[in-house]
Amino acid sequence: MTAATTVQLGEVASLSRDVVPPESVNQDTLYVGLENIESGGGIAGVGTVGASGVTSGKFVFDERHVLYGKLRPYLAKIALPNFCGVCSTDILPVLPGANLDRRYLAYFLRVPANVDLATSRSSGANLPRLSPKELMNFSIPLPPLEEQRRIADVLDRVDALRAKRASVGHNSRLLLQSVFVQMFGSPSEIPDRWPLRPFDHLVSEFRYGTSIKSGEIGYPTLRIPNIVAGSVDVDDLKLVDVSLAELGRLRLVDGDLLFVRTNGNPDYVGRCAVFDSADMSRQGVFGADVIYASYLIRARVNSDLVHPVYVREYLNGPIGRSSMRERSKTSAGQYNVNTAGLGSIPIPVPPLDRQQRFVESVTGVERTWGVQRRALGELDALFASLQHRAFRGEL
Template sequence: MQQKSELPEGWKSVSLGELVQPSKEKIEPSENPNLKYVGLEHIESHKCQIKGYGFSVDIKSTKTMFHRGDVLYGKLRPYLNKVCVPNFDGVCSTDILVFNATSNLNNYYLMRFLSTPNVVDYASNNSSGVQLPRINFQKLSSYTVPLPPLSEQHRIVSAIEALFARLDATNEKLDRVQEILKKFRESVLAAACEGRLTEVWREENQGIEFKVDILDSIDLGSSVDSEVIIDEFNLPDTWKWTTVDSIGHVKGGKRLQKGSNLVNYDTSYPYLRAGNLKNGTVEGEILYLQQNDYNQISKYTISSSDVYITIVGACIGDSGIVPEEYDGANLTENAAKVCDLHGVFNQYLALVFRSKIIQDQIQNQTAGGHPTLKDGVCFGPPARLLGDR
């Protein structure tokens, strides 16, 4: 329902239908094949811009004509409420309302008004249709528009554009900060996994005799890949190279049986999906197994002493430790666990898995358009796992 508020002096309330009407100017593609065509998919709503366009020569049916400075408004879901002001003449989809510029209205003011949350909610709640709901102008036309004098509209538009420009600049800076933070994390992990992070500590504790008996019992083996990796790094004297299967066992999770369904209430049998395994821990909504499903896959669990690693999907290679509260939870087939660890601290192993050297090995072992680790072979190539002990 539209909310009413007291307007500043000089403003007035008018319905959208009193202010503008959709353009009825149509054109056959053959009349001007060089006109640019704008579809709903071309409007970048959050920026109120057109991110691309086609050409009417490719369009076979009659389309609506628009002119530079008109307001284009998408009335069909999932593109409902997409709005922009083009800086060129063209034709557009009939699922786009075209509002021509008028003498008492700054069309950029109208564009910004149509983007406000209240208008968006109103259009969404008043759209009709089953598969592709849309808002018709008859319903939209009754919406009340707070209309300031034209000179104030210009000032409002200028203020909005200035503020949004600052927001865009801030977002760009934040994006750069995120990239800097990502590289910083990578450099910290690299330093940790190459012994540089604890270099001062080793110098201060030179008199301590490290226990390396477990390390000495682990054999790297003869892998061509291992020789390449070893040559790239100079590890501290007390460190060793090894492979994952030398310090633990790699086991996979289990797919749900056909016809099984997870539930969103606690059955005491949490099922950890790949989407839950993020940022070194468990996040997001946890779904649960029903008793019969749990009985079929009860052996495929993960302990808080294990290390998980995702092996399918966009987040392939994510690794970490499950919190104590999920100790014994069932594990998806889209992840693996390294269990029965010896000679390595599980939290250290999880960090090493997230380091660049291991991530590079994982990427080299993925296959297909949808990344999948082939039979877990990323665990075969050597991983630098063990530090000072």
């Protein structure tokens, strides 16, 4: 990489912060809320101003901007829109100047060290926000524009490989749902084919996780990022030191269901995975007591009535997702579900032997996805290394 000067972001980019009143915006204009930007840069579920019920002033953006989520910056909601529209004022539209490549800027802002820096410079205990001034004070290496584009091209290629690997997981989920429909019926058929019982009638215990911060020692602790595509992923596993009494309450056992209870994207709230110690071992976590953090809810099901894998697939399917969204509440751009909401979801209960046959039929699919998931982890590590090197002048 050609030697780069370091400048403040405000010297090479500007913020588009002119607030547009709702009555002056066409109802068909696309609206991006904080919940529509995924951690890592995806944009999903975008609607129009009219459909979203916009009632307050918004920022205008177009295809030239980087959209930066200033609320809870640790979520790394940093996106590159390929359309124009208006966005929540909790999103800062950053307009790169003539000497700054938009993709290069987005990758720079997503570097974990810069996400951590933004978090450290935020204010507000419960709803931390990064001020526009602090963002524009960030120091950014500025090689020639051609070099910026070369770096962005390299990162784009690895990112595309990561997306391709991740799509295998998505397709695996679709296959599992197809098998589910074959064995238990379509969404319209299920309620009439099997008796319905509230989820809390099938669970021996709901329990929230620990709120103790992670450190250098302690027990492996699962968090929101570890619940991926219906499975537990041990990438970026943290350690939390808890008392023996707390360990007894939070220790995970095979078959425990773990639910994400809060997220900026309503489609992610309530997503769940089944804890499996054998799968943990395959991922390199051997024989350790594993616990979970406070933004997860554990449900320990009654195995005489339901199999946890069956429950997971039902709740990750269309009826389960719809039931979860109905019970989610929103506050400051975050959606939340609690144990009362989870417990009230009606679950169809087919005979246990049929559930077991379903579980046996999906085992091979999950093993294949496990192999792909480990390959994705290697790509993620490569991408993180390239990110780190790119902005240190070593790529």
